[in-house]
Amino acid sequence: MSIYKLANTDNWFGRSSDQQLYLHEKVKLLNLQEYEYQKEYKTYALLGYSSDEGVRRNLGRTGSALGPDAIREQLGKMPNHLNENTQLIDFGNLECKDQNLEELQEECTIAVSKLIKNRATPILLGGSHDLAYAHYNGLLQHIKPKEKIGIINFDAHFDLRANIDGNNSGTPFYQIALEHEAKNEAIKYMALGIRKDANTRTLFDFAESQKVNYLLQDHFSMSYLEHVQLRLIQFMEDVDYIYTTIDLDGLSSAYAPGVSAASPMGFAPDIVLESLKLIIDSGKLVGLDIVELNPNFDIDKQTAKLAASLVHYVIHNL
Template sequence: MTKIRHLMPAGEAIFKDRYTTKAKDLLKPWRHGKHEEFGLVGLPLSKSSISHSGASFAPGAIRSAMQSYTNYSGETEAELSKPILDFGDLYMDPTDIIGNQQRLQEGLTDIYATGAAKNWIMLGGDHSVSYAAIKAFSETYKSVGIIQFDAHHDLRNTEDGGPTNGTPFRRLLEDKIIQGENLVQIGIRDFTNAKAYHNYAKENGVVVYTMADVHHSGVREILRQEVERLKQQVDVIYISLDMDVLDQAFAPGCPAIGPGGMDSYTLLDGIFLAATYHEVMAMDIVEIDPTIDVRNMTSRVAANAILQFMKGKI
């Protein structure tokens, strides 16, 4: 039998530094009975987006972008060594949007019930997936507070289009899954929302910080104040990260890009700080369309957000 020299399995013929561990290597397939600090699942739904979106491809793109990083934080001189149990992606029917949102809730309810992880990371998908993710989370962990990084309120009515990526927090409020005072929105951008939804937020006690507030007070001060307040009122805190909170210069792969948003360092620093609180136990990352991204810039920010979340738990 002829031996072929220098041949390696597909995808493994790459340069490897013996002293370097890539962040992607932390991803380990989940098996029954496994328990770790972190669990991850993909929620590849984007057909409920009110604008064109290929966000269903984002879970894979974000996982791949983790190859761009090592597991070592030079800032804290700490290594991320704990595996991330990767549950894979939940199945999405090609046409059944309402059914898909039900599948997300059912699948996540089962995943959370495994108790396989203490901290959860969900990769969307458009922002409609947050309704199912948070509803399932609340069934497992009871009262939930939410830190929402977003340019938009996502409090649109459901009569004009059903449950879309613009409605998740309206639905959570109307279904009494969360209370308004336990929803904190950070990074709401000028000329990006309707007056009716601004008023709806105020009327329902939602705590809103605009980008002007972020520039004036700083994201760290806002987060310290709000997490301290929330942890007196709820059992756990969930971060919902809509990547369009970032300025278009930092997130070209978002369907709803625009100027005047947050820079990537501010966002990543905020994710790290929030994660240092043990009450913060979950994060979803939504609204990345890899088909329009530039050199995977947006997916790389998302992958870094995962590492900052993990770093905060050391």
């Protein structure tokens, strides 16, 4: 089985106040296995997917197992603007044992399902992008048969690689697509920031065969904001719920050097924030994760700060 580790107080620190002015003063550290729904609170649930096994299998730069704690350390220093009836809970990390990624994904699915059952909004911190398969399936367990959940992936990569040799960070949406296909359903998947220099022709062909809705990086910028907004609105109108996943390696290395697969050719944070605003305003967002932070290659903790800022934006606007 995977290893579940309780949240660590050492990851939450910063300036002190007597009014909970900072998130490290607001956050609660709880055991997921003991958690039960608290109707008086709106709850954001942080859960770390502390594994880079999927990246290792995908021949990437390992180190993203350290990502969840690095995000926490930056998030805790940030100002707290949450209402008193809103709680931020850190439920700790799930870790991969004996390189058994598949068991980790199963445990993560169970954890997400428990959070949804207890009406908490999951915010998962990665960790390699194979967590998307687990996160999605945890959400899916609470979707009614005729309802549809759409995936919005901010990423340079489709992550539609075949899992012939096992699951990895490049296979989550392939796995999801095949499972929907087996039920005579179509995957509802939108990928924003796709790069031709990061995906083979075979991946583009498979994306087309699955009717994946995607925007190339060339058109995923503030210069094309109206077009991006239109495409997002059209996609979201066709689904009942939205699961959003942000792969930090989709951003330019000018903003996110500390990732598993860095490139200067990625997109900028401003278009991500504008897109998130639209997703949040739809009222359909039910789960979010931020993946592929690799502190081993970060510069002045820049990427960790970016990831924390994205979490900060979501919890204060959702």
